[in-house]
Amino acid sequence: MNKKIGVYICHCGGNISDYVDVEKVRKSIENDEGVFLVKTTMFACGDANQKEMVDDIRRNELDGVVVASCSPKLHLITFRAVTERAGLNKYNYVHANIREQVSWAHSDDKAGATEKAIHIVKSALAKVRLAESLEPFKIPAKKAVAIIGGGVAGMRAAIELSNMGCPVTLIEREHFIGGRIAQWDVLFTTDQTGKELVTILYNDLISRDNITLFTGAEVISNTGCIGDFKLKIKVTPRFIKENCHKGNLQKAILACPVEVNDEFNFDMTKRKAIYHNFPSEYPHLPAIDPKNCTRCGECEKICESVDLSQKEELIEVQVGSVLMATGFDPYIPAEGEFGFHEFDNLVTLPQFKRMIELNDSKLIFGGKEIRNIAYIYCVGSRQTDGENKYCSRYCCTSAIHAAILTRKKFSNIQNFHFTRGIRTYGKQEVLYAESLKGGDIFLQNYEDDPPVVNQQNKMTVITVNDILTGKREMSVNADLVVLVTGMVPRADNSVGSLFKLPKGRDHFFNEIHMKLRPVETVIDGITICGACQGPKNIMESVNSALSAATKSFSYISKGELEIEPIIAQIDNDQCTWCRVCAEACPFDAIHKEINGTKDIAVINNSVCKGCGMCLPVCPSDAINLIAYSNREIESMIDALAGD
Amino acid sequence: MAAINPEFRTELKKYGAFDFNACYNCGNCTAVCSLSTTEDSFPREILRFSTLGLQDDIKSSLKPWLCYYCGECSTHCPQEANPGELMMSLRRWLSAQYDWTKLSGLLYRSLPITIIALLITAIGVLAFGAFENFQLEPIMKFAHQFEMIAIASVFVLILLPNVIRMWWFILKKPGVKVPLSKYFVEIREMVDHMFTQKRALECDKNRFRWFEHFILVIGYLGLLFVTVFLDWFASKNIFIISFGYLLSTIVFVVTFDFVSSRMKKQKEISKFSQPADWLFVIWLFLMGFSAFIVRLFIDTGLLDKNIWLYFFHLIILVQWALIIVPFGKWTHFLYRSFAMYFAKIKA
Numbered sequence: 002m003n004k005k006i007g008v009y010i011c012h013c014g015g016n017i018s019d020y021v022d023v024e025k026v027r028k029s030i031e032n033d034e035g036v037f038l039v040k041t042t043m044f045a046c047g048d049a050n051q052k053e054m055v056d057d058i059r060r061n062e063l064d065g066v067v068v069a070s071c072s073p074k075l076h077l078i079t080f081r082a083v084t085e086r087a088g089l090n091k092y093n094y095v096h097a098n099i100r101e102q103v104s105w106a107h108s109d110d111k112a113g114a115t116e117k118a119i120h121i122v123k124s125a126l127a128k129v130r131l132a133e134s135l136e137p138f139k140i141p142a143k144k145a146v147a148i149i150g151g152g153v154a155g156m157r158a159a160i161e162l163s164n165m166g167c168p169v170t171l172i173e174r175e176h177f178i179g180g181r182i183a184q185w186d187v188l189f190t191t192d193q194t195g196k197e198l199v200t201i202l203y204n205d206l207i208s209r210d211n212i213t214l215f216t217g218a219e220v221i222s223n224t225g226c227i228g229d230f231k232l233k234i235k236v237t238p239r240f241i242k243e244n245c246h247k248g249n250l251q252k253a254i255l256a257c258p259v260e261v262n263d264e265f266n267f268d269m270t271k272r273k274a275i276y277h278n279f280p281s282e283y284p285h286l287p288a289i290d291p292k293n294c295t296r297c298g299e300c301e302k303i304c305e306s307v308d309l310s311q312k313e314e315l316i317e318v319q320v321g322s323v324l325m326a327t328g329f330d331p332y333i334p335a336e337g338e339f340g341f342h343e344f345d346n347l348v349t350l351p352q353f354k355r356m357i358e359l360n361d362s363k364l365i366f367g368g369k370e371i372r373n374i375a376y377i378y379c380v381g382s383r384q385t386d387g388e389n390k391y392c393s394r395y396c397c398t399s400a401i402h403a404a405i406l407t408r409k410k411f412s413n414i415q416n417f418h419f420t421r422g423i424r425t426y427g428k429q430e431v432l433y434a435e436s437l438k439g440g441d442i443f444l445q446n447y448e449d450d451p452p453v454v455n456q457q458n459k460m461t462v463i464t465v466n467d468i469l470t471g472k473r474e475m476s477v478n479a480d481l482v483v484l485v486t487g488m489v490p491r492a493d494n495s496v497g498s499l500f501k502l503p504k505g506r507d508h509f510f511n512e513i514h515m516k517l518r519p520v521e522t523v524i525d526g527i528t529i530c531g532a533c534q535g536p537k538n539i540m541e542s543v544n545s546a547l548s549a550a551t552k553s554f555s556y557i558s559k560g561e562l563e564i565e566p567i568i569a570q571i572d573n574d575q576c577t578w579c580r581v582c583a584e585a586c587p588f589d590a591i592h593k594e595i596n597g598t599k600d601i602a603v604i605n606n607s608v609c610k611g612c613g614m615c616l617p618v619c620p621s622d623a624i625n626l627i628a629y630s631n632r633e634i635e636s637m638i639d640a641l642a643g644d
Numbered sequence: 645m646a647a648i649n650p651e652f653r654t655e656l657k658k659y660g661a662f663d664f665n666a667c668y669n670c671g672n673c674t675a676v677c678s679l680s681t682t683e684d685s686f687p688r689e690i691l692r693f694s695t696l697g698l699q700d701d702i703k704s705s706l707k708p709w710l711c712y713y714c715g716e717c718s719t720h721c722p723q724e725a726n727p728g729e730l731m732m733s734l735r736r737w738l739s740a741q742y743d744w745t746k747l748s749g750l751l752y753r754s755l756p757i758t759i760i761a762l763l764i765t766a767i768g769v770l771a772f773g774a775f776e777n778f779q780l781e782p783i784m785k786f787a788h789q790f791e792m793i794a795i796a797s798v799f800v801l802i803l804l805p806n807v808i809r810m811w812w813f814i815l816k817k818p819g820v821k822v823p824l825s826k827y828f829v830e831i832r833e834m835v836d837h838m839f840t841q842k843r844a845l846e847c848d849k850n851r852f853r854w855f856e857h858f859i860l861v862i863g864y865l866g867l868l869f870v871t872v873f874l875d876w877f878a879s880k881n882i883f884i885i886s887f888g889y890l891l892s893t894i895v896f897v898v899t900f901d902f903v904s905s906r907m908k909k910q911k912e913i914s915k916f917s918q919p920a921d922w923l924f925v926i927w928l929f930l931m932g933f934s935a936f937i938v939r940l941f942i943d944t945g946l947l948d949k950n951i952w953l954y955f956f957h958l959i960i961l962v963q964w965a966l967i968i969v970p971f972g973k974w975t976h977f978l979y980r981s982f983a984m985y986f987a988k989i990k991a
Contacts, residue, residue, distance in 0.1 A: 415650050423668075434723065438666045442650060442695060445669075464645060469669045470692050474645045 004065040004130055005037040007057050008122065011045035011070035013100055020104040022115040026069070029119045035130055037061055045070045051083050058087035065129040069097040069122045090134035092566070092628060097125035124640035131633045135566040140607050142228035142557040143321040146550075147172060149220060149496055152180020153539055154531030154546035155326035156202040159212050161550040162324075167557075168211045170232075170318050176217045176239055176288035177278055178203055180328050181532075182539060184265060184351070186358040189402045189432060196281070198539075203283040215316070216284065223499055226608045227526025228321050228562045238311030240275075240289035250275075250287055253300035253307060261293045266359070267331075267352040275300050275307070321557030322526045324549050325510060326542075327496060329488040329532035332381030332389070339377055339484055340454040346461055346479075347454070349380075349486045350396060354403055357410060364411040366481050372413050375463045375479035376400050377452055378420040382487030382536075385448050391507050393487025393536040398429040400485040401436045408439055416441040417477045419452040419465055445469050454482055488536040500527055501589060509535040520549040524588070525608065528553045567611040567628045569604050575623030576601040582615035582624060591615060649697030656694060658753040659740070660918040661733035665695050666725040673717035673727040678848045679710060684987075686710065687717055687727040694730060703741055704818045706990075708734040709983030714847035715912020729916045736920065739975050742810045745802065748971040755919045761967050766959045773955055780951055784877060787958055791872050794965040802970040807982055814986050826989050834985035838977070839865075843984065853913070856898050861977075863894030864928070867935065877939060888939060895932030899925050924973035930960045 010026050012018035023041045031039045038057060042050045045068050057063060066089070068080045073096040081091035099118040107114040146162050148155045151173030159169045177183065178199065185195035206212055217237040225231040241250070257273035265278040272278075274294040277287040289300075289307070301307045331351045334341035341347050345367055348356065356366065364371040378400065382393040397420070404416040416436070420443055425433040437443070444467040446452055452465035464476045490508045497510060502522055505511040510529045513521045520528045530549035531542040556562065569590075578600035583591040590608035593600050602623075613626050625631070653665060667688070674680050674688040686707040693701045702708075711731040718728040740749030751758045776783050815822065837843060839861065844854040867888070870876045876888040902925045905914040934957035941947040947954060968974050 417648065433668070434666060437668060437723065438663060440650065440653060440665055442648060442665075443668075467696075470696065470698075471689070475648055475696065476645050477648050 004035045005061060005063050006035045006065040006067065006126065006129055007037060007054070007061070007063045008039045008067045008069070008126070009045050009050070009054065010039065010041045010099075010122070011068065012041065012043045013070060013104075014044060017070070017100050017104040017118075020108050020111050020114045021099060021118045022111070023118075025115050026099075026118050026122055030122055030126065033123070033126055035065065036126065037063060046076050046079055051079075054080075054083050055087040058084065058089055063087075064089065064093055065132060066094045067097055067122065067125045067129050068094075069099045069118065069125065071100040072098050072102075090136075092135040093129065093132050095125045095129040095132060097122050120641050120643070123643065124637040127636040127640040128633050131630075131636060132628070135628065137563040137566050138568075138606050140228050140562050140564060142560055142562045143230075143319050144168070144557050144560055145170065145318075145320040146322045146324055146553045146557070147220075147230065147232055147318060147320040148324045148326060150180065150326035150328055150531070150533070151175075151178045151214070151216070152326060152328045152531065152542075153182045153198060153202065154328070154542040154549075155180070155324070156199075156206055157543050158324055158326060158530060158546040158550040158553075160202065160205050160209070161547050162554055163209045163211050165550075165554050165558075166211070167554050169213070170234075170320060171206070171212055171214045172218045172220060172234055173214070173216045174219050176237075176290075177282045177284070178206075178214070178216060179283065183278065183282065185354060187406060188539065189398065190428060196279070199283060200281075217288065218316075220496055220499060221315075223323075225319075226605060227556060228607055230320050230323055230526065232318050232320065232323070234316045234318060236314040236316060237291065238313065239286060240291070240294075240307060240309050240311050241286055242306045242308050243286070249304035250306060253304040254287060256299045256303050258297060258299060259293055259295055261290075266355045267349065269348075269352055269355060270359070322528065322553040323500065324553045325497070325500075325502065325522075325527060325529045325533055326531045326546060326549075327491055327494070327533040329509075329536065330491050332393075332486040332489045334380055334484050334486065339380065339452075339482070340456070341484060344454065344456050344461060344482070347482045347484060349484050350376075350400055350403065351486065353481075353483045354399070357403060357406055360411070362411070364407065364414070369480060371411075371480045373415050373417065373477065373479045374404070374407065374481050374483060375417045375419060375461075375477055376404060376483045376485050377454070377463070378418065378485045380484040380486045381489065383421065383448065389487065389489065389507065391487075391536065392424060394424070394541075395536060395538040396485045396487050397424045398432060398538065400483070401425060401432050401441070403483075404441055405432065405436055405439060408441075417463070417479065418443045419463060420445050421448060443469075444475060488532055491533065497533075500524055502527065502529070505535070507535060509533065520545055520552050523610075526553075526556055562607065564607055565611065567626070568606055568609040569611065569613070569615055570625045570627060571602050571604055572623045572625065573601050575621045577621060577623075578602055579620060581618045581620070585614045585618045587612065587614060646696070646698055646701075649699070652694065652697030652699055656730075656733055656737060659733040659736040660752075660916065661694070661730045662726065664691055664725050664727065664730040666723040667691050667695060667721075667727070668723055670722060672720045672722065676716045676720045677711075678714070678716070679712065679843070679846055684710060687731050690734065691725070691727050691730055694734065702734060703738070703813045706814060706983045706987050707731075708738055709980050710843075710987065712841075712844040712847050712850060713913050714849045715915075716847075716849065718912050718915075726916070728912055732916075733918075735976055735979075736918070739806075739979060741813070742806045742979065743802070743971065743975075744805050744809060745971070748975070751967070751971050752918070752920055758919055758923065758967075762963050765963045765966055769955065769959045769962050778951055780948060780954060783958075784954070787961070788872075788875060788878070791961070791965070794962075795868075795872065798965065798970045803975070803978060806975070807978065810979060810982060811986065815990065820990055822989050830985055830988040833988045834981050837984040838981035841980075856901065859894055860898040860928075863891045863898065863932075867891040867895055867932065871935065876935075877942060885939065885943070889936065892932045892936040892939070896929050896936060899929035899932060903929055920973050924968060927960060927964050927968055931957075931964055934960055 010023045012023055027039045027041050030036055066084050077096045081094050084094045085091045099121055103114050103118045145168040147170045148159050149172050151171055159171045162169045182195035183199050187194055215234060215236055218234050220232050221235045222233040223230055254273050254275050257275045259274035260271040262268040263270045263272035275287055275289045296309060336342050382389055408414045418441060423433055444465050446465050450466050452463050455462050461479050462476055463479055464474055466472045467475045502524060503511045510533050512519050513523055520530055522529055528549035530545035573596055578593055582602050588608050588610055590605045591602050594603040616624050616626055671688050674685050680686050690707050708731050713728055713732060715728045718726045721727060736752045740752055841857055844850050870888045870891060874884050879885055905911060906917045909915045938954055938957050941950055941953060
């Protein structure tokens with residue numbers, strides 16, 4: 002079939018034409034097979050040229066178009082859209098990059114650059130001659146979303162999806178909902194407590210019919226993909242019957258002989274094996290922690306609502322999209338980091354925040370009233386030697402807020418901040434000003450010259466070379482040292498591995514594009530939000546949660562999904578199932594199926610990205626990549642290698 | 645190693661400083677200051693010392709005296725930390741440190757004590773008047789003698805020892821080694837600054853105020869000379885009499901402008917006034933004005949019928965000589981000149 006092809010060669014305002022003789026390129030191809038028209042243009046992407054292209058395609062009934070211009074990353078989509086506007090299937094458009102690959106790379110050799118540009122345009126012509134019109138695949142999509150993580154981001158996303166009429170399965174690993182914010186007391190800027198926020202969200206959540214909440218629940222397997230994720234959820238029992246008699250339960254908690262570190266208070270206090278984190282916690286039902294419970298039966302004797310016979314359940318849900326909101330862990334300083342675990346009066350910022358809430362009129366630590374508090378910033382963040390190069394964003398604000406709260410709640414408090422430069426960005430800056438005006442003292446050190454914590458004669462002395470005082474060595478006697486620790490990814494991130502979610506260099510879950518696609522992942526149908534993606538404060542977590550909710554819903558809202566048609570295809574006759582293609586596939590898109598008498602590889606169309614990793618490894622050459630067939634690629638190579 | 649002392653802030657606040665700890669060390673104040681140099685950079689550094697409570701560093705520093713308070717730093721401070729007013733407060737605090745009697749500090753810190761001191765001197769003057777049966781002539785004669793005695797004894801007993809203490813804090817204690825000859829060579833510098841305050845001219849916004857200040861100093865010192873050495877009130881010489889009128893007019897006109905600008909609070913320098921500032925300008929105004937009226941009454945023969953007027957003038961004069969000069973803002977004039985002298989010696 003002989004195509005009518007239109008070719009446009011772009012000057013890019015001189016970016017290309019200063020080094021490539023575009024007129025020579027035009028002449029060299031104008032008589033090539035199928036070329037109906039060749040034009041040079043100052044800016045191919047300009048409105049006028051786009052209109053001209055549409056007219057050309059319509060008037061001359063072109064059925065192939067090539068634009069030789071910049072990188073396809075910049076304008077492939079632009080020119081595909083032009084062909085669509087002209088009524089031509091967009092896969093009949095081929096992009097030739099003669100700017101990044103030619104003019105910019107060979108500005109020292111104009112003749113050579115022109116020669117190379119000609120070859121690249123010729124190879125694009127070779128491809129467009131063989132190009133076929135393609136239509137996207139359509140697959141049904143289950144109109145339901147699973148949200149993993151019941152913190153502020155997960156809960157807020159659940160409510161938003163519910164508003165959109167989308168059924169939600171909210172899966173929380175702990176027995177209580179709210180995640181980290183349940184641990185925080187008064188919050189900037191609203192002065193609401195974290196618990197109040199949890200209350201607002203929880204009451205909203207349980208009033209909705211289309212949200213199903215599982216606590217003590219973990220996703221243990223996933224089969225399926227975008228539009229049809231099949232999740233298996235393991236639900237650990239609370240060992241307490243619903244609608245129980247609460248008065249007796251309180252007695253049962255007192256009777257429990259097992260005491261373990263209370264993780265809710267970051268191990269600063271003890272709790273029983275039958276517990277709730279605080280009395281008004283949601284759901285309003287204590288839980289028994291099976292790891293520590295000795296099954297002694299003391300609680301059962303007191304309270305008929307205790308039921309140690311409850312069993313673990315496995316539940317399967319089917320959803321069209323999964324929204325990850327699994328949150329963060331606070332950084333735990335290494336042994337001896339600023340004297341951590343060596344000296345007895347060092348706590349981390351999360352511990353300190355719990356201390357402020359747990360102490361009433363006096364701030365007591367280790368039996369001693371606290372007056373002078375030293376805060377050492379950027380512990381576990383912005384590390385020069387360690388792996389955490391990132392800034393944890395929330396800690397400056399949080400530490401300063403905690404310092405102000407401490408000063409307001411307890412008397413005679415003096416705060417000393419050992420910082421590496423304060424980053425109370427945006428509206429949070431008012432806190433910094435308030436802290437300064439209130440008399441907090443800020444010292445600043447260079448990253449390679451951190452403050453030193455020392456203990457002599459029961460006095461804890463922090464020394465630093467303060468760059469705000471001409472690097473003079475300054476010292477402070479502190480009753481308590483607060484290590485302002487940042488955020489790190491969850492220690493147990495197995496749920497991420499389950500979905501093969503990629504992680505960034507910081508080990509948080511990675512989005513596709515930080516700016517333009519900030520909540521999508523390369524795993525289709527899975528969105529991420531909140532601090533599992535990287536350090537965020539509550540406001541930013543909720544922002545991203547709403548964004549992820551909308552994105553997750555947009556995948557499935559039509560009840561069917563359109564999938565890019567450029568994917569791999571298996572030639573069933575050639576395939577002998579040697580599994581190498583499945584191993585090479587980074588997206589788990591290939592599995593084995595029985596076809597008549599033999600096993601063959603089958604591509605899951607909704608998972609395949611068309612990356613082509615499976616093609617070269619196939620020993621029997623049984624795989625074809627649509628739009629990048631052997632014929633097409635070979636003809637392109639011929640054109641590139643030709644005269 | 646220097647220990648941080650946050651308590652110093654509380655102490656400084658008694659001398660009028662406020663909000664200086666809002667500073668986030670941007671350095672705008674130092675950048676806009678027309679007097680700050682690379683070698684002697686201020687006010688950020690001294691503000692930092694104040695925040696951290698590095699009292700020894702402040703005590704040995706001349707920088708508070710090098711500032712002539714144009715107020716540009718406070719205008720440009722993004723944190724409204726008022727570095728200009730901190731420098732003023734530090735001058736008060738420093739003069740309290742130099743003062744061996746410790747009375748300066750007491751008066752700066754406490755308005756009630758200042759009022760009591762003013763009342764005691766007023767009562768003393770009246771008691772003396774009663775002792776002399778309110779006879780104008782012997783009282784005026786004694787008052788003239790008192791002026792000379794007061795000037796001499798305040799200088800010898802208070803001001804000289806305090807200047808020596810200042811020298812000790814600034815040059816001796818930090819161990820600055822200077823050849824003795826330098827002390828003689830640089831005396832000129834001190835006299836220069838004492839009479840001209842020429843450094844204030846380097847402040848971009850200060851030119852008119854410098855002129856006011858300059859003629860006030862000339863007027864004040866001239867009036868002192870005319871009343872003490874030429875005995876203006878008793879003089880019959882027409883030149884001396886007219887000269888006295890001119891000088892006292894300069895004093896009360898310029899101070900009237902100072903008082904009214906402190907009331908209007910439009911300029912940075914006049915926005916914040918401590919009792920010591922009011923006391924200084926008001927008493928100087930009253931002194932010039934009452935001297936003018938007293939001489940006017942003498943010339944018109946009305947003074948004998950209006951002895952109260954002379955007593956009013958005398959009370960102001962005694963309060964000035966015994967309170968404001970040795971323990972009040974007058975000393976800033978002295979310390980500033982010596983600060984320039986010491987700075988030159990140190991350099």
